[in-house]
Amino acid sequence: MTTIQIKNLTFGFDKQVDYLFDHANLTLDSSWKLGLVGRNGRGKTTFLNLLLNKYPYQGEIIFPLRPIYFPPSIKDATQITYYSLLEIIDFELWELEREMTLLQLDPQLLWRSFQSLSGGEQTKILLALLFTQTEDFPLIDEPTNHLDILGRKHVADYLKQKEGYIVVSHDRHFLNEITDHTLAIEKSQLILYQGNFATYEEQKQLRDEFELAQNKKIKKEVGRLKQTAAEKAEWSYSREKDKYGKSSEKGSGKIFDTGAIGARAARTMKRSKTIVHRMNDQVVEKEGLLKDLEEVDQLTMNYHPSRHTQLLKIEELQLSYDGQTNLFAPLSFSVDRGTIVGLTGPNGIGKSSILHYILGGFPGSSFGESLATTAHISYVRQNYEDNQGSLKDFAETNHLDFSMFLNNLRKLGMERNVFQNHIEEMSMGQRKKVELAKSLAQEAELYIWDEPLNYLDVFNQKQLEVLLKEVQPTLLVVEHDTTFLNAINARQIELKKET
Known part of the structure; x- marks a missing residue:
């Protein structure tokens, strides 16, 4: 057992008016499974980087252990995975294979190129690599990215067996499973709680x-x-x-x-x-x-209920690419006015492909029947890197209510000084908020959202929960976070492999 001490830590970036941390004092135990929480932009990843001694700061950080960060950067993803990992850190093959087995991974994946692996496989392999370094202290930043529900369970079960780490995640259920202490970065201070995220929420x-x-x-x-x-x-x-x-x-x-x-x-x-x-x-x-009270305003939504009772009906649908095996077993479901339907299932089974099919953009083969009204649809995409330009030009191009668009961005926590930036200059979290605020400002009868919670903090997730329960829109959503789906009373349709 080793203690990590932080004394009078003061740090802020040059462009910021206020410090992220101002004379912060803290003592942590290296045996704790510590969850690091706080709003986007509050400094979670920065805190990890300070522990890694990546930024100059005032004060003192006493860290007797050697920290190691997840996820590491892959220099050449075209290489065989084994050799890509060797460029990051030295390890014994048998140790890596042992950790991969604990994560429900086939060790043969090491002999494929890293870029050929799914996002979930890449995440798990990098976690396995992290824990081959038994003398190092893990700093784990967003390990649930690209993981489906089963993958998150595998990682949670895996981390339960480990002792001592700091983990950043926006998945509340995941944090409740794997943490015994919580460190909250609030507006003016760092506050330590003994317990998991649920304990933090209750005491907060x-x-x-x-x-x-x-x-x-x-x-x-x-x-x-x-x-x-x-x-x-x-x-x-x-x-x-x-x-x-x-x-x-x-x-x-x-x-x-x-x-x-x-x-x-x-x-x-x-x-x-x-x-x-x-x-x-x-x-x-x-x-x-009142300096530590979080100001979380309710979002607004430009929802206009359709005159149709049923907006979408799918019967015995199957999809495939280039005549290959069907992505999933025959699927039937409907989306009625004022209901929320959530599509669930493992990565790669075709959830996003169904959304593309409904929107008329699926490039493969389809079998079955679908009936849809000519409803006005608002779509939140999983990939939105093509959003660019000023917010004003973006709003005009997408025919948005500009006032509602900006108000929702502000309520989602985007600082006003960011409003002057072009979208392509924003962080991924800010760009995700632009994509979501766009959808909320569009006049729509049916919303189709593909993994809307990516990059959103817990406070944003709760804002969406409150909004959806209040407005009760017609929504078809793909999401891995079961806590969110249950909170919004979504009827969950699970996709399964064809037997």
Whole structure:
């Protein structure tokens, strides 16, 4: 057991106004299975890179172990996988084959080119390579990318057998399976929780509820202070006018002591300023109180229900490429107005191909029948690298409600300064938000989404859950995250191999 110590860690990128980490202090145990969570752009991958000593920083990181990062970069994917891996790090073949077997992988995959492997196979092989280095401490960044439901289970079962790592993932179910501690990167600090993601969510909610209650109390007091200060200031002002008025009134018998009135006004003004000062202190306290509350606004959707009860019907559908074996067993399902249907199944079985077929873009052979209305369809693609240009030009090209488009981007957590960038200059997470916000802003009767959660953080996922349960659109979705599918009450259709 070794401790990892972080003392007064301060770091921020040059273009950022605020620090990502400001005098952060933390002590971690190397035996923990630590989940690292936080919103996109909050600094999860940056935190791992700081542990790897890739960036200069202020403060001190005491890391007695040698960290190793996942996923490593493959220099030449055309090479045989075994030789591609040797270019990354030295390993014993028998150790790698042992780890591959634990991950339900055929060791013969090592003798194929790396680029010929599926995304899930590549992920598993790189994880197996990671754990051949038994003396190193693993820093695992998004291991569920490209993994189907079964693949995620294999990786979760595998990591349960290991001791000590830090893992970043947006898959809540996966984190609950493989972690015993959670480190949350929040707006102003790092907060450590003993327990998995579900424990973090529960304790975070309790903290937020307490802070909101405190905030409500302080707002009430600040309002009272403002009113009192205004009243005292007004009284002082009126007395000051009296001071410079007439010293006597004919026939009234009244004599004004301007000195006494002025002194009293001065005392009142001083009290007023004291109250205002106290009020300002309370305002500062209030702002500090709410610094770790996440602002997650509800998204909007340009959904227009169809007049048709049934928008899509598939009967005994089979698809194949170039006359090869059918991708899946005969498939039948329907999509009715106001329902959500989720297509599930292992990688490579043809889920995306079904979406391409429905949209008229499947290049292979098809058998069976399909009936579809002429509904307005909005499509979230799995690959959207061709999105480019300014957000304004992009919105005009795609006939979007520009205001709704920008509002949803902001609610998804995109910073306003990014709005000036061209889409091709954005990060993959930001580009995914553009693709999703495009779909939400399009007027549609039927939504077809292909793996919408890729690159989205947990807060974005919850935003989508709330939106879909509120709007109840007609949606056909391909997604591996069962927690999400269950949350949105999706009717799940599992594709199976033909026997």
